[in-house]
Amino acid sequence: MLRAENISFSFDYPLFSNIDLQVEPRESIAILGVSGSGKSTLLHILASFQKPQQGRVIMLGEDLYSASAAKLGSFRRNTIGLIFQHHYLFRGFSALENLVVAALLSRESIDNALLERLGIAHILEQDAMNLSGGQQQRLSIARVLTKKPKLVFADEPTGNLDRHNALEVTNILYDYAERENAALFLVTHDETIATAATRAYRLENGALTQIK
Numbered sequence: 001m002l003r004a005e006n007i008s009f010s011f012d013y014p015l016f017s018n019i020d021l022q023v024e025p026r027e028s029i030a031i032l033g034v035s036g037s038g039k040s041t042l043l044h045i046l047a048s049f050q051k052p053q054q055g056r057v058i059m060l061g062e063d064l065y066s067a068s069a070a071k072l073g074s075f076r077r078n079t080i081g082l083i084f085q086h087h088y089l090f091r092g093f094s095a096l097e098n099l100v101v102a103a104l105l106s107r108e109s110i111d112n113a114l115l116e117r118l119g120i121a122h123i124l125e126q127d128a129m130n131l132s133g134g135q136q137q138r139l140s141i142a143r144v145l146t147k148k149p150k151l152v153f154a155d156e157p158t159g160n161l162d163r164h165n166a167l168e169v170t171n172i173l174y175d176y177a178e179r180e181n182a183a184l185f186l187v188t189h190d191e192t193i194a195t196a197a198t199r200a201y202r203l204e205n206g207a208l209t210q211i212k
Contacts, residue, residue, distance in 0.1 A: 001025050001060060001183045002046060002151060008054035009041055016042065016206045019055070023151075028174045028184040030197035032211070037203045039187040040155050046185055047082055047153040048075060059151070077105070081149030083157045083173075087140035089128040095139050096124035099146055106147035117172055118142055119165070133160040141169060145176055152177065154186040158193065170196065 001023055008017040015038040023029050033039040044050035046057055048064050057064040059075060067075070089098050099110050115121040118138040123131060128139060137160040144152065154173060158166035170186075170193045177184040186197065194200040200212035 002185070003058040004046060004055065005058070006055035007042070007045060007052045007057070009038065009045065009050075009052055014206055016203060016208065017054070019208050021046075021201075021208065023183045023185060025150075025181045025183055026178050027199065028177050028186065028197040030194035030200045031185075031187045031203055031208070032189070032191060032194045032200065033187070033203035034189070038206070039203045042203065042208075043153050043155050043185060043187050047080055047151075048072060049082075078147075079150050081144040081147060081152045083141055083144050083152065083154040085156045085159045087136040087160075089136055089140060089143070091129055093128055094124065095120065095126055095128050095131065095135075098128050098139060098143050099124075102143045102146040108146055108148050110146055111142075114145060114172070115142055118169070134162065134165060137161060138165070138169065141172070148180060148182075150180075150182045152182060152184045154184065156188060157186065158188070158190070166190070166193065 004019060004021040007019040009015045031039045041050060045052050051065050062071065103110050112121065120135060120138050120142060123135055128136065141157060152173065158169055161169060173184055174196060176182060188194050195212050199210065201208050201210050
């Protein structure tokens with residue numbers, strides 16, 4: 001489903017080099033690392049938003065950074081779901097309207113069972129900007145999963161959540177990959193969350209080491 005070959009990237013200093021990684025359907029891959037280790041940059045490279053300085057990314061058989069603009073746009077609309085630390089919800093929209101936009105664009109239906117499990121089914125009529133930080137993050141995750149992406153990239157998705165909700169949300173993401181025949185790539189500081197994935201790696205000193 002997704003394959004990274006010999007990926008390298010530097011800023012004023014080498015960030016990481018010669019990274020190889022493969023993700024299959026129904027797999028979840030977690031990357032641990034301290035701030036500044038490059039794990040978010042690696043996620044952005046795999047998710048089509050940052051071209052590597054060396055190597056290539058193969059997504060569904062297509063060389064991602066050699067693809068046409070139209071093909072790249074199609075991947076981003078129909079294949080990729082990206083969950084950030086910040087929610088990026090639509091201002092002036094209710095929680096439900098945020099979900100409806102995603103459902104309409106993807107021609108998918110809103111999953112009420114998912115909303116119940118995320119604990120946001122009761123706040124759908126509220127303005128998204130009036131929700132708590134944790135509710136906004138859970139709504140953001142629901143909005144991404146509503147489009148039924150085949151590849152989900154999650155950059156510290158539980159940063160605004162307490163411990164209980166962080167573990168529950170992560171389990172929801174892992175379950176989604178399993179149920180929808182999708183793949184999940186997640187970066188985190190939390191070792192408990194990481195080791196619940198199918199495979200876990202640590203990005204340290206420019207190298208990716210498997211720890212599970």
